Amino acid sequence: MPTYVATKKLQQRSAHWRDYLELTKPRVVALLLLTAVVGMALAQPQWVALQTLVPALTGIGLMSAAAAAINHLVDRHIDAKMARTLRRPLPQGNLSPIRVASFATALGLIGFITLYTWVNALTAWLTFASMVGYAVVYTMFLKRATPQNIVIGGLAGAAPPLLGWTAVTNEIHGHAILLVMIIFTWTPPHFWALAVHREKDYARAKVPMLPVTHGTEFTKTCIFLYTILLSVVCFLPYLVGMTGVIYLVGVTLLNAVFLAYAWKLKYAPSKKTAFNMFAFSIWHLMLLFVLLLIDHYL
Known part of the structure; x- marks a missing residue:
């Protein structure tokens, strides 16, 4: 190269x-x-x-x-x-x-x-x-x-x-901090899924991404645990009264799919599972914020 x-x-x-x-x-x-x-x-x-x-x-x-x-x-x-x-x-x-x-x-x-x-x-x-x-x-x-x-x-x-x-x-308001927390918790499983998919690239470039330094299996475990944490954090806007039922139902479905990807990546991965999870994670965040918007005005 x-x-x-x-x-x-x-x-x-x-x-x-x-x-x-x-x-x-x-x-x-x-x-x-x-x-x-x-x-x-x-x-x-x-x-x-x-x-x-x-x-x-x-x-x-x-x-x-x-x-x-x-x-x-x-x-x-x-x-x-x-x-x-x-x-x-x-x-x-x-x-x-x-x-x-x-x-x-x-x-x-x-x-x-x-x-x-x-x-x-x-x-x-x-x-x-x-x-x-x-x-x-x-x-x-x-x-x-x-x-x-x-x-x-x-x-x-x-x-x-x-x-x-x-x-x-x-x-600065606490509700705004909750929105920051969602993206902050979403970022590791989103990016580590790509890092698993591109582990050889990062190793070649000598970038100490988690799959390079600790192996892909450890990274998959971290992805799974962070996805669980993300699911909990995503419910916080509803629990504090910031959102309503529309958001609750929608985010529950989004989190279920995200968790399914994380489970598959950890326990039954195919060649494209990591990349597919990375791609879905973008839709997860985008649709979650669209749900927040719809819920707020309806």
């Missing part, structure tokens, strides 16, 4: 707008923005005013995209060694590191100014802390230092519902 430097020399060409778009991880950012919208909606009885909704989503989206671009920049040598990420713009030489750094800086600055000027300072600084947590603390340090990287670093990716809440209320 070609190294980053060799690939870069072979792939010199003009950057395309799709390369910049890929740097932002648009699907990930879209899911984060969905959770932020739900945080905004649950913070008040009525729908969110456009003068808050638009700048809040713009600022949170831009700063999330900046964090994603920094992740591409820092991980470019690792990405060049993994089949899943080899075709990204930096390993392919489509973009230079300085261009990516400038692009990420511009996105981050515009996003922060947007939030600080048209939303509120609390949301701007919390979003900045989340960006630093993912782009610096997780990507630069935790990812390379400990197999618990995704557990600790997952807090940064769990912040958008809180950011949405503070954008509307300018205060």
Whole structure:
């Protein structure tokens, strides 16, 4: 497999707008923005005013995209060694590191100014802390230092519902923390399922993901236990009176399917079980937050 430097020399060409778009991880950012919208909606009885909704989503989206671009920049040598990420713009030489750094800086600055000027300072600084947590603390340090990287670093990716809440209320509330807890608990089984599927990739890149350092069987046990914990945490919004029966019924079904995947991965896996669980986990989180939204207004 070609190294980053060799690939870069072979792939010199003009950057395309799709390369910049890929740097932002648009699907990930879209899911984060969905959770932020739900945080905004649950913070008040009525729908969110456009003068808050638009700048809040713009600022949170831009700063999330900046964090994603920094992740591409820092991980470019690792990405060049993994089949899943080899075709990204930096390993392919489509973009230079300085261009990516400038692009990420511009996105981050515009996003922060947007939030600080048209939303509120609390949301701007919390979003900045989340960006630093993912782009610096997780990507630069935790990812390379400990197999618990995704557990600790997952807090940064769990912040958008809180950011949405503070954008509307300018205060931190316990209900917003519950939404953060759901994503925080969801992240390890979601990402470890992918890590099990791509264990050889991570081993080749010398990234200390849990399957690499402790083996796939131990990781599958952790996935199963975390999925049980996630099921419990997902019931908390109902137990504290934050949601109603619509959410309770829907999340029970979602958790049952997630648990079935975790059970199968641990005790009766096929070649595609880990990847299928990873794919379903995205639907699990997306549908869970849609349920929160529907339940809130119905």
